[in-house]
Amino acid sequence: MNKLLLSIAMIVCSIMLQAQPLRFYSVVSLMNGESDFVTDSNTIVTLPTWGYGWNAGGASVMTVPGPTIYANEGDSVHLQMSNPSMEGHTIHLHGLDVDEANDGVPHHTGFILEGESFTYKFKATHAGNFLYHCHVTTTMHLALGMYGKVIIYPDDSTNTFYPNGPTFDQQYEFLLSDLDARWNKDYTRIGSFLSYAPDMFLINGKNKSISYADTSNVMHGQQGDQLLMRFLNVGYRVNRVVFPSEVKAVVHTSDGRVLDEAFTTDTLIIYPGERFSVLAEILDESPSYVRIDWLDPYRLSYLGCEYIPLNNDDFSFIPYEEDNSLTDSIALATFSEKRVVPNFKVYPNPIGEAVVVASDVELREFILTDLSGSMVFKCPAKLQTVQMITLGDLSEGLYVLSATTVSGELLTERLIKL
Amino acid sequence: MRRLLFIGLLLFSLVVSAQDEVDVYIVEGKVDAGGPKIPFFTFNTRDQFDSTNAIFTFPLGIAVTFNVTNLVDFTCGFEVRGWGSIDAIPSNESRSLTLTFDESGTFLVQDPIGDHRALGLGTMLVVSDFDGAEYYGVFNEHEPDWIEAIAEGGSYNRNIYHPDAFTINGFGFPRTKSDARSMIMGNVGDTIRVHMLNAGQMYHFPHWHGYHVTIKKASHHKNYIGWSKDSYGLAPGETMMVELVPDKPGRYPIHNHNLVTTTVGGNYPGGMMMHMHIHE
Structure with a gap:
């Protein structure tokens, strides 16, 4: 009886397996690419890149990012990587929850060396946005361009992005990354990996005018349209996506999983490795743009930005700057949280030898720094909302008084000593 | 071992x-x-x-x-x-x-x-x-100039921060693999709980290979609670508690996806990378 049941189960499994489509992709890992980028001075610079490409007409073609891997939920996917380059490489399927053999971690399963190939296999279990990248000397190989997207669609062939989810009218994929031009210019002279200082901020491997000339990096829609924006951060810096008032943006998925409750926001923080799907309804079809900021992991200070034009075919880069001296890691809001800024007043200003500090929250400590950031004064605060502190005989100049609240938030006020 | x-x-x-x-x-x-x-x-x-x-x-x-x-x-x-x-x-x-x-x-x-x-x-x-089994990872980075200035009463610029070492529980990879607190050992079907803390001054970004985890508690990113994630942010001073139930054996890294921090002495691999070893 048990043998009969087992046989029936095996037959059913075989039929089910045969019914699941097999997607086959073939890529090559290359170290001899080139891409154009736009510098801050608005000139075009061609930089060497590494990455994944494909064979076409007997030659290898490489782009940054590499070719996007598409599949439907339930598909089996085979991704063959051939390596004609002189260093070992792998593919790590980021977020796809693969087994150890297909995880691409060289200290567990080795490198794909020059002349070798390997076929990575995975089951597309969840619709969503995923990444792939090289995991050999990852800090460098990924930064030089060895990455790409994996997009899994639901299998119901409708305009949804997860089973039984809402529908979209147009969809866009935005792979966000950063690049240190010095590293790409000559990877043999990188030196310490601690030196990474990105100066190019990329959307699908392009920036500024090159990005706006790429039709896949410019969104279009009419009032009432639902635009699906897939955001994937493969860089080493934090992305802050700022949506315009012309759309109502609702976040539905994160890391290839549907959120229990979708949420509406005008700002979305995307940390390195994270992915989100956002459905944005066009409220006003006037030309506008989504701004993407790149923030440093320390204090989330502003590094630079890029734009995704919306109904805006003549878009050109808009310079944007933020005053990093006023940012603080604790104080910044994340997602749709709106920061409630406590009152913090210091008077008189210009200051004398003593000042009165008034706040509507209890403070823990005061630190006075000069414009170079050097600490010139420090004292504990009294647990009261109005207090006088004696600063002493300071030399003329500008100072910043920082106060730490009992909840750890940092409040600052610029002071002038005449 | x-x-x-x-x-x-x-x-x-x-x-x-x-x-x-x-x-x-x-x-x-x-x-x-x-x-x-x-x-x-x-x-x-x-x-x-x-x-x-x-x-x-x-x-x-x-x-x-x-x-x-x-x-x-x-x-x-x-x-x-x-x-x-x-x-x-x-x-x-x-x-x-x-x-x-x-x-x-x-x-x-x-x-x-x-x-x-x-x-x-x-x-x-x-x-x-x-x-069930619980594991612990304290993510921290180390900036010798700051440490020296703070300890000796000198001055330092809070706007400039260039840590040159990155650790989990005080260890950089591969030493993390010998740390019983962060080296996750379990079997398929176990419920494993992992506690994380960012004791540093900068944000860190754990990424899990092989698995999504369910975020049970978070002291700063409260919006994450209940989400199933493979990558997320840990704010300075933030604590987070996550759980997973492994469904396959294997060895999987958990590392910071700001890959500059997976280095030691400026070289890869090292720094903020811990591991999980799941048995049948």
């Missing part, structure tokens, strides 16, 4: 678990993250320097008295965030603090004075009624 890890975990549990009185020492030494040794300060349960901060674990409902002795040459403090603090412990003096832990969770322990946490004085306290 597994036997050694087990013995280490047992000894660790004996030291800091289920006690109602704990001696804590604030000590100074050097940490070896694989590159040049850098100055470091830690909370230890012995009066000798150990580069790995003690991680305090207690059962739910217990009252604990912390007898904190400051063995460094400047005034320090001791705070269990959300529970209570000793604001100032002068050099070579002791103070006590009694707390009753009537809520489970993952909490930050730190010296709350100024930027003293950047000295290394940040660790984790876990109150638990969980009967």
Whole structure:
């Protein structure tokens, strides 16, 4: 009886397996690419890149990012990587929850060396946005361009992005990354990996005018349209996506999983490795743009930005700057949280030898720094909302008084000593 | 190796678990993250320097008295965030603090004075009624210029921060693989709980290979709670508790996806990378 049941189960499994489509992709890992980028001075610079490409007409073609891997939920996917380059490489399927053999971690399963190939296999279990990248000397190989997207669609062939989810009218994929031009210019002279200082901020491997000339990096829609924006951060810096008032943006998925409750926001923080799907309804079809900021992991200070034009075919880069001296890691809001800024007043200003500090929250400590950031004064605060502190005989100049609240938030006020 | 890890975990549990009185020492030494040794300060349960901060674990409902002795040459403090603090412990003096832990969770322990946490004085306290396997990862980075300036009363620019070592529980990879607190060992079907803390000054971004985890608690990114994630952010000072139930065997890294931090001495691999080993 048990043998009969087992046989029936095996037959059913075989039929089910045969019914699941097999997607086959073939890529090559290359170290001899080139891409154009736009510098801050608005000139075009061609930089060497590494990455994944494909064979076409007997030659290898490489782009940054590499070719996007598409599949439907339930598909089996085979991704063959051939390596004609002189260093070992792998593919790590980021977020796809693969087994150890297909995880691409060289200290567990080795490198794909020059002349070798390997076929990575995975089951597309969840619709969503995923990444792939090289995991050999990852800090460098990924930064030089060895990455790409994996997009899994639901299998119901409708305009949804997860089973039984809402529908979209147009969809866009935005792979966000950063690049240190010095590293790409000559990877043999990188030196310490601690030196990474990105100066190019990329959307699908392009920036500024090159990005706006790429039709896949410019969104279009009419009032009432639902635009699906897939955001994937493969860089080493934090992305802050700022949506315009012309759309109502609702976040539905994160890391290839549907959120229990979708949420509406005008700002979305995307940390390195994270992915989100956002459905944005066009409220006003006037030309506008989504701004993407790149923030440093320390204090989330502003590094630079890029734009995704919306109904805006003549878009050109808009310079944007933020005053990093006023940012603080604790104080910044994340997602749709709106920061409630406590009152913090210091008077008189210009200051004398003593000042009165008034706040509507209890403070823990005061630190006075000069414009170079050097600490010139420090004292504990009294647990009261109005207090006088004696600063002493300071030399003329500008100072910043920082106060730490009992909840750890940092409040600052610029002071002038005449 | 597994036997050694087990013995280490047992000894660790004996030291800091289920006690109602704990001696804590604030000590100074050097940490070896694989590159040049850098100055470091830690909370230890012995009066000798150990580069790995003690991680305090207690059962739910217990009252604990912390007898904190400051063995460094400047005034320090001791705070269990959300529970209570000793604001100032002068050099070579002791103070006590009694707390009753009537809520489970993952909490930050730190010296709350100024930027003293950047000295290394940040660790984790876990109150638990969980009967499965629990693991712990304190993510931290080390900026020798800051540490020297803070400890010696000098000045430093808070807008400039260039840490050159990155650790989990005081270890950089591959030493993390020998740390019983962060080396996750389990079987398919187990419910595994992992507590994480960012004791540093910058954001860190754990990425899990092989698995999504369910975020059960988060002290800053409260919007994450209940989400299934493979990558997320840990804000400075943030604690997070995650769970997973493995469905396949294998060895999987968990590392910071700001890949500059997975280096040691500026070289890859190293730094903030811990591992999980799941058996059938």
